[in-house]
Amino acid sequence: MSAHLKQDAPVTDNRLDDMKQGVLGTATSRVEGLLKVTGTAPYAAEYPIDGCAEGVLVTSTIAKGEVTAIDEDSVLSMPGVIAVIDHPSLTARPAQGTAGEAPAQPARKVGYFGQPVAVVVAESFEQARDAAKQLKVTYRADDDVAFDPEAVDAEAQDGATSQGDLAHAMKEASASVDVTYRTEGHSSAAMEPHAAIAQWDGDTLTVHASLQMLNYNISELADSLGLDEGKVRLIARYVGGGFGSKLGISEETVAASVAAMRLDRPVRVVMSRQQVLQCIMRRSETRQRFRLAAGADGKLTGFGHEARVSNLPGESFAEPVLQSSHFLYAGENRELSMEVARIHRMTAGSVRAPGEAVGMPALECAMDMLAEELALDPVELRLRNIPEKHPASGLPFSSHKLAECLQQGAEAFGWDSGPRTPRHTREGEWWIGTGMASAARVHNVGEAKARVTLKADGTALVETDMTDIGTGTYTILAQLVGEMLGLPIDDVLVELGDTRHPRGPGSGGSWGAASIGSAAYLACKALRETLAERAGMTETDLALRDGGVVGGASLEELLNGETLVEEGHYEPGDVTDDYTAAGYGAFFARVRVNRFTGETRMEHMLGAFGFGRVLNTRTARSQCIGGMTWSIGAALTEAMLFDPVDGHLANCDLAEYHVPVNRDVPDLDVLFVEERDGVASPIQAKGIGELGMCGGAGAIANAIYNACGARVLDFPMTPDRVLAAMPD
Amino acid sequence: MRPFDYQRADSRDHAGQLTAGEHAQAIAGGTNLLDLMKLQVETPQTLVDINRLGHREIEDRDDGGMWIGALATNTETAVHPRVRSDYPVLARAILAGATQQLRNRATTGGNLCQRTRCYYFTNIDQPCNKREPGSGCGAIEGIAKLHAVLGASSQCIATYPGDMAVAMSALDAQVEIAGADGGTRTVPVRDFHRLPGDTPWKDNVLEPGDLITGVTLPPPVKGRQLYRKVRERSSYAFALCSVAAIVAMDGDTIARADLAFGGLAHKPWHDPEVGQVLIGQKPGADLFNRAADVLLRDARGYGENDFKIPLARRTLAAVLAEATGVEL
Numbered sequence A: 001m002s003a004h005l006k007q008d009a010p011v012t013d014n015r016l017d018d019m020k021q022g023v024l025g026t027a028t029s030r031v032e033g034l035l036k037v038t039g040t041a042p043y044a045a046e047y048p049i050d051g052c053a054e055g056v057l058v059t060s061t062i063a064k065g066e067v068t069a070i071d072e073d074s075v076l077s078m079p080g081v082i083a084v085i086d087h088p089s090l091t092a093r094p095a096q097g098t099a100g101e102a103p104a105q106p107a108r109k110v111g112y113f114g115q116p117v118a119v120v121v122a123e124s125f126e127q128a129r130d131a132a133k134q135l136k137v138t139y140r141a142d143d144d145v146a147f148d149p150e151a152v153d154a155e156a157q158d159g160a161t162s163q164g165d166l167a168h169a170m171k172e173a174s175a176s177v178d179v180t181y182r183t184e185g186h187s188s189a190a191m192e193p194h195a196a197i198a199q200w201d202g203d204t205l206t207v208h209a210s211l212q213m214l215n216y217n218i219s220e221l222a223d224s225l226g227l228d229e230g231k232v233r234l235i236a237r238y239v240g241g242g243f244g245s246k247l248g249i250s251e252e253t254v255a256a257s258v259a260a261m262r263l264d265r266p267v268r269v270v271m272s273r274q275q276v277l278q279c280i281m282r283r284s285e286t287r288q289r290f291r292l293a294a295g296a297d298g299k300l301t302g303f304g305h306e307a308r309v310s311n312l313p314g315e316s317f318a319e320p321v322l323q324s325s326h327f328l329y330a331g332e333n334r335e336l337s338m339e340v341a342r343i344h345r346m347t348a349g350s351v352r353a354p355g356e357a358v359g360m361p362a363l364e365c366a367m368d369m370l371a372e373e374l375a376l377d378p379v380e381l382r383l384r385n386i387p388e389k390h391p392a393s394g395l396p397f398s399s400h401k402l403a404e405c406l407q408q409g410a411e412a413f414g415w416d417s418g419p420r421t422p423r424h425t426r427e428g429e430w431w432i433g434t435g436m437a438s439a440a441r442v443h444n445v446g447e448a449k450a451r452v453t454l455k456a457d458g459t460a461l462v463e464t465d466m467t468d469i470g471t472g473t474y475t476i477l478a479q480l481v482g483e484m485l486g487l488p489i490d491d492v493l494v495e496l497g498d499t500r501h502p503r504g505p506g507s508g509g510s511w512g513a514a515s516i517g518s519a520a521y522l523a524c525k526a527l528r529e530t531l532a533e534r535a536g537m538t539e540t541d542l543a544l545r546d547g548g549v550v551g552g553a554s555l556e557e558l559l560n561g562e563t564l565v566e567e568g569h570y571e572p573g574d575v576t577d578d579y580t581a582a583g584y585g586a587f588f589a590r591v592r593v594n595r596f597t598g599e600t601r602m603e604h605m606l607g608a609f610g611f612g613r614v615l616n617t618r619t620a621r622s623q624c625i626g627g628m629t630w631s632i633g634a635a636l637t638e639a640m641l642f643d644p645v646d647g648h649l650a651n652c653d654l655a656e657y658h659v660p661v662n663r664d665v666p667d668l669d670v671l672f673v674e675e676r677d678g679v680a681s682p683i684q685a686k687g688i689g690e691l692g693m694c695g696g697a698g699a700i701a702n703a704i705y706n707a708c709g710a711r712v713l714d715f716p717m718t719p720d721r722v723l724a725a726m727p728d
Numbered sequence B: 001m002r003p004f005d006y007q008r009a010d011s012r013d014h015a016g017q018l019t020a021g022e023h024a025q026a027i028a029g030g031t032n033l034l035d036l037m038k039l040q041v042e043t044p045q046t047l048v049d050i051n052r053l054g055h056r057e058i059e060d061r062d063d064g065g066m067w068i069g070a071l072a073t074n075t076e077t078a079v080h081p082r083v084r085s086d087y088p089v090l091a092r093a094i095l096a097g098a099t100q101q102l103r104n105r106a107t108t109g110g111n112l113c114q115r116t117r118c119y120y121f122t123n124i125d126q127p128c129n130k131r132e133p134g135s136g137c138g139a140i141e142g143i144a145k146l147h148a149v150l151g152a153s154s155q156c157i158a159t160y161p162g163d164m165a166v167a168m169s170a171l172d173a174q175v176e177i178a179g180a181d182g183g184t185r186t187v188p189v190r191d192f193h194r195l196p197g198d199t200p201w202k203d204n205v206l207e208p209g210d211l212i213t214g215v216t217l218p219p220p221v222k223g224r225q226l227y228r229k230v231r232e233r234s235s236y237a238f239a240l241c242s243v244a245a246i247v248a249m250d251g252d253t254i255a256r257a258d259l260a261f262g263g264l265a266h267k268p269w270h271d272p273e274v275g276q277v278l279i280g281q282k283p284g285a286d287l288f289n290r291a292a293d294v295l296l297r298d299a300r301g302y303g304e305n306d307f308k309i310p311l312a313r314r315t316l317a318a319v320l321a322e323a324t325g326v327e328l
């Protein structure tokens, strides 16, 4: 049986609050945690498969052109080498998130330096790696290849907003800011490299892979190979982080599959760390101009945000840096526009909070400058500019906790709302300062199905092809189903990451928990109807706890030897057209900046967030501190460095691509501002993970300014940049 | 990685014979060599494991100095009570490098011989005169943020990336080397690394078959010992610029100033004239600036690393201020 809901209206009954088990919303540890820390949770490359050959990708040494010849003989006689696979099905780029179709093919057509062009298969990994480096590949290289996003003409993007007369508003303003920020490219830098093992039994293909969205990935892979989806099975039970880079299939999954089909034997392909950085999605660098105009009352009269990002020719994705700018602040005169420069760096796509992760920090720096112009507390400036409704479309907000986050965050942090003059505090060599920023992230949901089986023994099984990429999906589903059916979580088994199960939404865009949680909720609700009938009461009166009706029959008795199965099917509906839904928050940061060396060190950071129902306080907090840690990276350390001559990525390992290390991360405080948002999802939950990164780097940048007076206009704010901007 | 033979040396002579071969290389902790082999930057045909040779001792010397065996791990050296009390600049420099896990494996000899982190050196699809003589230098026109502002050549602008050797240079430590011929010789750390000149592939003075057996630290001297490392993140990053300093005061004038710099050149940079500017003078901003003028008199940036020149000046001032107790 199935329970379907297309959400055309808000769901405000908040049914989960009526449940009696008391497991949802608690600080439950990850149910698979023990497996992970003991090394017994298998990741994609770790399945022991008999007779598995090893494939290593061969990558291009030009940025644009074509492979004209591959000299297989140059390696076929090397020990252990089985084959050089150079097949038209091999893919040249990763698939964009939710593409659902094959990415660019064939791999022979080169669009960026380091692109996979072939795969060498050998008996051992070491043999394949050696042969892949020895393989002689001849190219026809195009000259005149563009690498610099600022040196080419750019294409305007659809969806620009032009309202009123911004130039006039700027002229008339009591205070205004016109400033341009730049941010560098980011790599998702997930711990687990991209990896796949493919097995072909002559009819069907089974692939263990490291992927975020199996529901789309299965179509992408089938399309790449020209296979029917019914002949493909994808398995991704555990994923060591994705951060956007595993939304779509990438080259290793297709390469392993092609090789397995051609050689009729299982093949494993694991990217090296260098390949991960060179071949998978990057976050585009950005250039963003802000024009903010305000009256003496501190109310915005004009709001301009114009951005330039880049991508390869033919890619539809454009780092959506304006996403929150459309609705976050008031201002009747508005100009928002984006353009895309076509250059030959690796594919730009979704990386950790695409858009807001770099758009919000820059905006929040511009707001800090405006507050300074107005001599107004920056918290107060934000409070005065929270719009009543979407400033362009006029749609109502589904719920909006920005003011509460700003106020409660400021209070908890001990924010000083008095005058702010840089260099107010010095300890030895260090200037100490504070900064703040708003957080905002659009809320998304995706279609989702989950099957919940209530077995005769009174335990439950949840099945969906949804993935858990380290975020806690296993755990929150066990909690949610336990809550609905009155079961301790040990009595709920969750099976994820297998396309044999009903289609989930996939993990991405922070939409997983709200979407798959809603599907599981619908299934449980249907199960509760049946149980209520058997217990002789209405579903609303049915109180379940610890495996039975409170004060009544046990589930086992009600089931009477039967097994009940329900498939919950959640579909986003018209409600998304009627409201603007987003998560909100506020960041507060204290930093120290060395007045000699320009080094910045974090002292403290606090984030206050309102994102609907909190399903698990521990995993939600972990999502927030993860996002805040990425904020530190975006503010201080992370930058992809591209060679100006041939366009290759220079810093392609984790020693040189600097994500924050433990010592860079101070104590992070997280404050939840509880709310229920019935527009967001039937379980009143919104996205969490990415919100923690949407603006945080701005709070840090503003704190750098407040500490030492350096208004750095480029992210990340490395010592050289801070020194260059530091007044004497 | 290329296929290679693995041999374990059981004596110093045996190791010398094995490593004298053209395509043989010693392996100690392996934290640098194995990474480079995986990238096919280093392609030894024979790996000679020297971990059973001993040379792990850290001992007092009769003259009051110390001996640090070539195979003592960086952690063992950094936590040694006498190193900590008498040579704190060395302990601090080691602890400012890499991570705990790496320092547990890394050895004295391997640390001295670690190779540059130049992005073009570690990528065999790029030109690099150090890796492939005559292929050109990718960094000069490319990403040169890590690169040298002192003593570079038109062939190579790489830096020596390490921290430990910078402290050893300030301490004027001596490297003991056993040659393939059975003899031993002693080379000051200050002369151990080379400038790139026209032979950038030669990082240091070792010849095939040479093995470092250890490092001698001279008897401890009076003064404050500081190591300051400026980097992009607070741990697990190489120095943009570092300063090792041993500074002693005599009343209100500087009596001793042994200084060495990391992150600026193809070797730990020691310039005796910098110390001479300082000795006998009263510490202060002007004096520190004059010392920096001498240090940086021939400095040259390559665009991306221009910032290192003012950074070196400022870092030197910060260290000297801390060492002499003046407020700047």
Ligand SMILES: Cc1cc2nc3c(=O)[nH]c(=O)nc-3n(C[C@H](O)[C@H](O)[C@H](O)COP(=O)(O)OP(=O)(O)OC[C@H]3O[C@@H](n4cnc5c(N)ncnc54)[C@H](O)[C@@H]3O)c2cc1C
Pocket: A655, B025, B026, B027, B028, B029, B030, B031, B032, B033, B034, B035, B050, B070, B071, B096, B097, B098, B099, B102, B105, B106, B107, B108, B109, B110, B111, B112, B113, B114, B161, B162, B163, B164, B206, B210, B211, B212, B213, B236, B237, B238, B239
């Ligand atoms: C990610 C990362 C970050 C790092 N960060 C820093 C840092 O911040 N600061 C820093 O100083 N270092 C840093 N290091 C480098 C680290 O200190 C070196 O890798 C280590 O010291 C090398 O020692 P090893 O014993 O492992 O050498 P190996 O890798 O075994 O050998 C390195 C080289 O030395 C030669 N060699 C070894 N022993 C001898 C000997 N006795 N005689 C002659 N030749 C010998 C080998 O043949 C080889 O060429 C970092 C390393 C990594 C991987």
Ligand code: SF4
Pocket: B116, B118, B119, B120, B121, B127, B128, B129, B130, B131, B136, B137, B138, B139, B140, B155, B156, B157, B158, B200
């Ligand atoms: S700087 Fe030296 S190591 Fe780097 S590319 Fe040039 S020659 Fe090679």
